[in-house]
Amino acid sequence: MPALSPFRSDPSLQIITGACPHDCPDTCSWQVAVDPATGQARDLWGHPHHPITQGALCTKVDRYLERTYHAERLTTPLRRIGPKGAGQFEPVSWETALAEIAARVQQAIAQHGPETVLPYTFAGTMGLIQRGAMAQRFFHRMQASRLAETICSIAGGEGITYTLGRGPGMMTEDFAHARLILIWGSNTLTSNVHLWQFIQQAQKAGARVIVIDPAETRTARLADEWIPIRPGTDAALALALMHVIIAEKLYDTDYVAHYTEGFAPLCERVAAWTPQHAAAITGIPAGKIRELARAYATTRPAAIRVNYGMQRHAGGGMAARTIACLPALVGAWREQGGGIQLSTSGLYRDMQNTPLTRPDLLNGAQPRTINMSRLGDALSTDPHRYVHALHHPRPVDTLPRPEDAGPPVHVLFVYNVNPAAVCPQQNAVLAGLRRADLFTVVLEHFQTDTADYADYVLPATTQLEHWDLHKAYGHEFVALNRPAIAPIGDSLPNSEIFRCLAAALGYSDPCFRQSDEATIQEVLAAQTDPVFQGVTWEKLLADGYARLDLPRPYLPYAQGGFATPSGKCEFYSAAMARDGYDPLPAFTPPAWMETAAAQWEQPDGALICISPPAHSYLNSSFANLARFRGREKAPGVLLHPHDAAVRGIQDGDRVRLYNEHGEVELVASVAPPHKPAITQGTVLAPGIWWNKFSPDRRNINQITPQGETDMGGGPIFYDAHVWIAPLSAPVATGAETPQPMTAHVPAAAD
Ligand SMILES: Nc1nc2c(c(=O)[nH]1)N[C@H]1C(S)=C(S)[C@@H](COP(=O)(O)OP(=O)(O)OC[C@H]3O[C@@H](n4cnc5c(=O)[nH]c(N)nc54)[C@H](O)[C@@H]3O)O[C@H]1N2
Ligand SMILES: Nc1nc2c(c(=O)[nH]1)N[C@H]1C(S)=C(S)[C@@H](COP(=O)(O)OP(=O)(O)OC[C@H]3O[C@@H](n4cnc5c(=O)[nH]c(N)nc54)[C@H](O)[C@@H]3O)O[C@H]1N2
Ligand code: SF4
Ligand SMILES: [Mo]
Numbered sequence: 001m002p003a004l005s006p007f008r009s010d011p012s013l014q015i016i017t018g019a020c021p022h023d024c025p026d027t028c029s030w031q032v033a034v035d036p037a038t039g040q041a042r043d044l045w046g047h048p049h050h051p052i053t054q055g056a057l058c059t060k061v062d063r064y065l066e067r068t069y070h071a072e073r074l075t076t077p078l079r080r081i082g083p084k085g086a087g088q089f090e091p092v093s094w095e096t097a098l099a100e101i102a103a104r105v106q107q108a109i110a111q112h113g114p115e116t117v118l119p120y121t122f123a124g125t126m127g128l129i130q131r132g133a134m135a136q137r138f139f140h141r142m143q144a145s146r147l148a149e150t151i152c153s154i155a156g157g158e159g160i161t162y163t164l165g166r167g168p169g170m171m172t173e174d175f176a177h178a179r180l181i182l183i184w185g186s187n188t189l190t191s192n193v194h195l196w197q198f199i200q201q202a203q204k205a206g207a208r209v210i211v212i213d214p215a216e217t218r219t220a221r222l223a224d225e226w227i228p229i230r231p232g233t234d235a236a237l238a239l240a241l242m243h244v245i246i247a248e249k250l251y252d253t254d255y256v257a258h259y260t261e262g263f264a265p266l267c268e269r270v271a272a273w274t275p276q277h278a279a280a281i282t283g284i285p286a287g288k289i290r291e292l293a294r295a296y297a298t299t300r301p302a303a304i305r306v307n308y309g310m311q312r313h314a315g316g317g318m319a320a321r322t323i324a325c326l327p328a329l330v331g332a333w334r335e336q337g338g339g340i341q342l343s344t345s346g347l348y349r350d351m352q353n354t355p356l357t358r359p360d361l362l363n364g365a366q367p368r369t370i371n372m373s374r375l376g377d378a379l380s381t382d383p384h385r386y387v388h389a390l391h392h393p394r395p396v397d398t399l400p401r402p403e404d405a406g407p408p409v410h411v412l413f414v415y416n417v418n419p420a421a422v423c424p425q426q427n428a429v430l431a432g433l434r435r436a437d438l439f440t441v442v443l444e445h446f447q448t449d450t451a452d453y454a455d456y457v458l459p460a461t462t463q464l465e466h467w468d469l470h471k472a473y474g475h476e477f478v479a480l481n482r483p484a485i486a487p488i489g490d491s492l493p494n495s496e497i498f499r500c501l502a503a504a505l506g507y508s509d510p511c512f513r514q515s516d517e518a519t520i521q522e523v524l525a526a527q528t529d530p531v532f533q534g535v536t537w538e539k540l541l542a543d544g545y546a547r548l549d550l551p552r553p554y555l556p557y558a559q560g561g562f563a564t565p566s567g568k569c570e571f572y573s574a575a576m577a578r579d580g581y582d583p584l585p586a587f588t589p590p591a592w593m594e595t596a597a598a599q600w601e602q603p604d605g606a607l608i609c610i611s612p613p614a615h616s617y618l619n620s621s622f623a624n625l626a627r628f629r630g631r632e633k634a635p636g637v638l639l640h641p642h643d644a645a646v647r648g649i650q651d652g653d654r655v656r657l658y659n660e661h662g663e664v665e666l667v668a669s670v671a672p673p674h675k676p677a678i679t680q681g682t683v684l685a686p687g688i689w690w691n692k693f694s695p696d697r698r699n700i701n702q703i704t705p706q707g708e709t710d711m712g713g714g715p716i717f718y719d720a721h722v723w724i725a726p727l728s729a730p731v732a733t734g735a736e737t738p739q740p741m742t743a744h745v746p747a748a749a750d
Pocket of ligand 1: 021023122123125130151152153415416417418419422423443444445446460461462463494611612618619620621687700701704717
């Protein structure tokens, strides 16, 4: 925890409340100390009274002022003067930029129709106003292509919904009451640090904390136990846990009888999933699986924090769906501190967003939807390729014919996302961004890898400079962000930029003149669900945040009441059958099993590559600032000592990671033999470095594939195969074009 700021007690400073905008479950509330004489922010800190923030920001955002006041902030609109990607620009006025952008957009629409325009956005800011509202109105009015925002959490979200419904999971504070906590595919201390205080409370009261992860993360090191698992095999583990729980009659017969659907077919399904069978797939010894099953079924309350790391695989949706069956099987939902949490978004129930996004402006049109995880394909001009980017999230959603795919994308608007660095199959994305016939506009704080490819870069304000409204995916509060300082240079809020663009294109609907404050007030007033009762403009202005009106203790499923079609926890899901899936919990093999399985023992064999977040970065944010790069040192890759030895790689060697998609140079970090730190056959390259701040101007997304998860069309970032060689070594012949191998995974010892 950072030291208390001396500015907190300085009466000459004005304190403005706000909220962290970053894509993080914690959505911290903060206070900013501003000198009224100069208008300068002097410091900021976590809101001392917010029950989740508890006065502390993470070590990244604690330095948010450095980001806001950084000398490299974009302060004026820029027009490209060099080749795409070279980063050569000249400053232009807002008037010039807006007029020229409007003319180019109108020309493209006249030639190819509005679907030729693609908005490309994600959660660079999570604020409901700057993330989307005015922008969505603008693109709806234009009838531009729509974007399926799949890049992060879609597979797990869809999977868990089939089992539990689109309802809430466990409340964050309730982890303090658990006596067994499984942290499953989550690096809590890096990516969700405000949950840790509740886990620590539980630990102090005697809870056992177990981390299931391919890597011994900093979270695993502070847990009571780390269970290493091969990436993408979590469903196999969950099936074997259910096998043991059912075979040993450790399940909650009463809960199962009343509040679950399909117990009989579940028993049949898990019969074959012996611990030995799962051990061969997961790499976890059968004895350990059996012990874990018994502990999970007999320790009460038992909580599972499942997170997105385990769903970035070909079978990620099915894995989340399968794990989500566990709490109902053992009746964990009965108790405070029992259950499962993936996201808390369900606590906001059916929050009305239509006043923000105004889908009515589509005027009945149904433009195509493009899957953001396939940006490389989407930017191709060949309909046989870009048709694959048309969103088809379930097996029953068939791909259109190339002749029905619509026009190529000729205009790309990028905001709140850095696709040149964060998207899979980077070379395909860069090839698209390099197209001479693509007109690209990027709204940014900094000259990112993506901004280097823009025709126009438009400077956007940071969270200190604009209004916003936040819900969270890691707790149950709503927060208001008030601007603390004036915009830096000529930067404008995203909302204002889209207001100006709407005016430049002649869109006259009054909603394009609505202020951010009025938009926030309208959306708050539009909420009809009683959970929003206490979430008012006045309360938010006064306190900065407000809690959803949810009962304590919060036991949403103690007596069933799941938001599924049957109202029960669905072990068997008829909806899944209809959508083209196996209706029962299942193991869907990860893609690496086709290509990399069992190769890791051979010097020229492939390894599995995962690339979860570096501790000091927030996705690609902060990776351009020297302080944070200094903390991360150099782009690196962690190897198991055996995998390194087989390949002649020593700790500190420069190595080349490559596959059919691309290549990247990294510094090898070889775990010591007595403490392997990563499961054999897997390597971990922390992300997301900017290309231009990497020694070879490339990052790990060189080697990530554009493949999709089983559910929702999500990316499979952690399901990549890769070859690794010391930089000096010759490239193994034929390794550039890997041949699929029959899945064979070495068995784990019992
Ligand atoms: N290899 C690999 N790749 C990954 C991942 C991984 O684990 N491994 N993770 C994936 C996941 S889960 C995600 S969510 C994505 C995240 O990918 P991104 O969404 O690209 O990541 P961020 O760094 O959160 O935000 C991107 C940009 O938004 C900008 N931004 C922030 N606020 C504003 C604003 O108010 N206005 C404007 N105009 N811009 C703003 C920031 O300056 C930043 O450059 O990356 C994915 N890519
Ligand atoms: N500091 C920091 N915080 C962040 C982010 C950041 O970039 N930096 N990103 C934010 C965003 S956008 C997101 S989506 C979340 C992501 O945060 P999390 O949901 O925690 O997900 P990841 O960090 O992708 O992966 C978490 C863990 O899953 C492990 N893992 C990978 N594959 C598997 C698997 O197949 N099975 C199992 N059991 N484990 C696996 C990884 O080794 C990693 O330790 O964090 C948010 N918070
Ligand atoms: S990144 Fe997460 S932990 Fe850090 S201040 Fe923002 S919400 Fe809090
Ligand atoms: Mo994410």
